[in-house]
Amino acid sequence: MNPTEPLKKKGGRPPSQTKRDQQMTVCLTKLEKLAIQRRAQKAGLNLSDYGRQMVLTGKAQVRLSAEENATLNQVAKLGNNLNQLAHKANADGIRSIAFEAQRLLRQLSDLLDKPAAP
Template sequence: MARPTKNIEEKQSEVLRFRCTPSEKNSIQEKSSQVGLSLSDYMRAMALDGQIKIQQSKYDFELVHQLKKLGVNINQQTKKLNATGVIPIELKRVLPKLEELLDQLLEDV
């Protein structure tokens, strides 16, 4: 399915250029990648709004990564539980870690 065509007012057809030093360029590029935006989106947001609203911090990404790893572990241990009928020791160890990570995530929200 093709993307719908934009109105003339919605098309980003105009180009703005400005000069900066190499260190300023590197700094701007680093900031845009820290907030997860393309350089164009970052510059547009800064020029129009003067600020960038960061959706998630790096801390959140680390917690989400840890939760994914625990989820995989829980899935493996649950398969063992279903196969044997005995709760694996690893499952008992994972649950407190999971509760701790969820508490940390809820504190940040």
């Protein structure tokens, strides 16, 4: 490598400081293993993560579905818009943002009132 060439930075997620190098074996029947695999899949976790969470805390942190994630992102965007309106209201007066604020609040209400998927 030429000393005048810039060093290329490695991209991606940095390696974890905590290495999981210890193993624990559990004996199960085929039916028990299948039941645990289904629960892990339903929680959106791989078998190792699901088992670790269940052993350490007694419950598994279920991942959000794609629909729940999309709704959460929409709520965050609306919150950002409301924050921008609050700044404008402070600068220009409350009357300058009245209609836009009502529209955004109606949108937020519709999102929050949407029935949850079973």
